[in-house]
Amino acid sequence: MPTKPDLIDVRDLSVHFGLRGGTLGRLVGRDAGVVRAVDGISVTLREGEVLGLVGESGSGKSTFGRALLGLAPATSGTIGFDGADLTSMSRSELRALRQSIQMVFQDPSAALNPSMTVAEAVGDALRVHGMKSSVERRERVVEALERVGLSPVQLFLDKYPRDLSGGQKQRVVLARAIVMGPRVLVADEPISMLDMSVRAKILQLMLDLKQDLGLSYVYITHDLASAKFFCDRIAIMYLGRIVEIGDTEEIFANPRHPYTKALLRAAPDPDPARAVAKDLPRGEVPDAAVPPLGCSFHPRCPEAVAQCGWEARDLRTLLETHWTRRTPEEYDAESAAVGSLDALARPDTSVHVGRGGADAVRSILDRIRDEEPDEPLWRGVADVTDDGAGVRVDFHPGVDPALRRAGGVDVACVLYPDDSPDDSAGG
Numbered sequence: 001m002p003t004k005p006d007l008i009d010v011r012d013l014s015v016h017f018g019l020r021g022g023t024l025g026r027l028v029g030r031d032a033g034v035v036r037a038v039d040g041i042s043v044t045l046r047e048g049e050v051l052g053l054v055g056e057s058g059s060g061k062s063t064f065g066r067a068l069l070g071l072a073p074a075t076s077g078t079i080g081f082d083g084a085d086l087t088s089m090s091r092s093e094l095r096a097l098r099q100s101i102q103m104v105f106q107d108p109s110a111a112l113n114p115s116m117t118v119a120e121a122v123g124d125a126l127r128v129h130g131m132k133s134s135v136e137r138r139e140r141v142v143e144a145l146e147r148v149g150l151s152p153v154q155l156f157l158d159k160y161p162r163d164l165s166g167g168q169k170q171r172v173v174l175a176r177a178i179v180m181g182p183r184v185l186v187a188d189e190p191i192s193m194l195d196m197s198v199r200a201k202i203l204q205l206m207l208d209l210k211q212d213l214g215l216s217y218v219y220i221t222h223d224l225a226s227a228k229f230f231c232d233r234i235a236i237m238y239l240g241r242i243v244e245i246g247d248t249e250e251i252f253a254n255p256r257h258p259y260t261k262a263l264l265r266a267a268p269d270p271d272p273a274r275a276v277a278k279d280l281p282r283g284e285v286p287d288a289a290v291p292p293l294g295c296s297f298h299p300r301c302p303e304a305v306a307q308c309g310w311e312a313r314d315l316r317t318l319l320e321t322h323w324t325r326r327t328p329e330e331y332d333a334e335s336a337a338v339g340s341l342d343a344l345a346r347p348d349t350s351v352h353v354g355r356g357g358a359d360a361v362r363s364i365l366d367r368i369r370d371e372e373p374d375e376p377l378w379r380g381v382a383d384v385t386d387d388g389a390g391v392r393v394d395f396h397p398g399v400d401p402a403l404r405r406a407g408g409v410d411v412a413c414v415l416y417p418d419d420s421p422d423d424s425a426g427g
């Protein structure tokens with residue numbers, strides 16, 4: 001089957017949000033930094049394709065989706081659509097573009113104005129975009145409502161959102177999205193707030209609309225089961241980046257990135273024979289304002305190796321976790337020997353720990369190592385040397401892996417060396 005042309009071509013897109021510092025920071029005029037909500041993403045959406053963006057909360061999915069409509073301003077990079085770069089469009093150009101790219105949000109109740117009837121809500125976009133004839137508008141509204149399965153249409157035209165079920169409201173939202181004749185729908189968790197009983201119906205409706213109207217979708221979700229059913233290709237996102245992207249079948253049959261594997265293990269499997277325990281990787285998604293060194297996923301990764309980007313903050317987490325398992329007396333003695341952990345709060349690859357003497361600190365580290373020999377952090381420790389009142393821990397230098405070809409998908413992980421013949425990378 002010949003590959004369809006690219007409809008959207010995103011290159012190296014970043015969306016960073018500035019964070020104002022606390023009161024003290026503001027007094028001295030210092031910013032607290034930036035949140036890298038989207039951090040250098042390159043991806044294409046092909047004509048007629050459903051591309052899924054999957055990841056935990058905070059991975060940047062919604063920000064990426066909003067950037068596709070110019071709702072979140074790009075910090076750098078480009079978004080090509082129909083030969084134009086969306087990131088450099090004026091407000092009026094962006095308004096015009098929204099006839100072609102529409103967004104569907106998670107909560108249909110919030111998306112609909114409670115004081116507008118269904119006919120008004122769906123027809124409003126046509127009016128705003130200059131369709132003056134109310135007869136013509138009415139025709140288009142009726143057609144859109146029929147397409148989304150709200151029939152007989154006469155029953156729905158004069159209803160208010162409060163008169164409708166969640167599923168019916170999302171159908172109205174979809175009617176409003178398609179009435180302008182768009183080419184792309186960016187659907188951000190469109191079924192997650194609906195009753196289980198209607199979720200599959202709404203997804204099927206979206207597939208029917210795609211077929212009938214030649215739509216393409218960007219489907220944003222944290223729900224792998226719906227992505228498996230709905231998407232042609234899936235991009236797995238973590239902390240503002242794509243860590244793996246490929247055909248849906250391949251991603252599910254043969255996940256490469258340890259994060260993808262963990263997500264798949266955590267997803268409830270409808271087939272009880274293959275059901276596995278829920279075990280999302282340890283810890284939480286780190287702060288996008290100060291991401292981990294190297295691969296952002298390394299602190300949670302069970303397969304991490306020496307060059308994944310180990311640093312002082314990982315050692316701090318290790319010590320703190322270790323102390324949750326000690327008696328109060330042991331904690332008092334060990335924390336006195338180690339001293340303040342403040343020096344471990346920065347992303348350093350060489351760090352001094354301890355104030356109670358090198359031997360005391362070494363024995364604490366040895367004890368943790370004996371108890372947890374498989375802890376991946378030990379693979380990152382290059383050297384522990386005596387250093388005055390404590391020890392100096394040096395980590396191996398880390399690499400920040402780029403997306404590269406690995407057996408039919410693109411994956412950003414040092415465990416997968418590039419196997420593409422021509423050295424090209426990216427999704």
Ligand SMILES: Nc1ncnc2c1ncn2[C@@H]1O[C@H](COP(=O)(O)OP(=O)(O)OP(=O)(O)O)[C@@H](O)[C@H]1O
Binds near residue numbers: 059
């Ligand atoms: N307007 C904003 N100002 C500051 N930070 C923001 C803003 N919007 C998003 N962020 C931050 O950017 C990161 C990515 O957020 P985003 O909502 O895109 O993630 P997500 O994967 O869609 O998560 P969710 O599923 O919870 O919506 C988060 O750390 C979030 O706090």
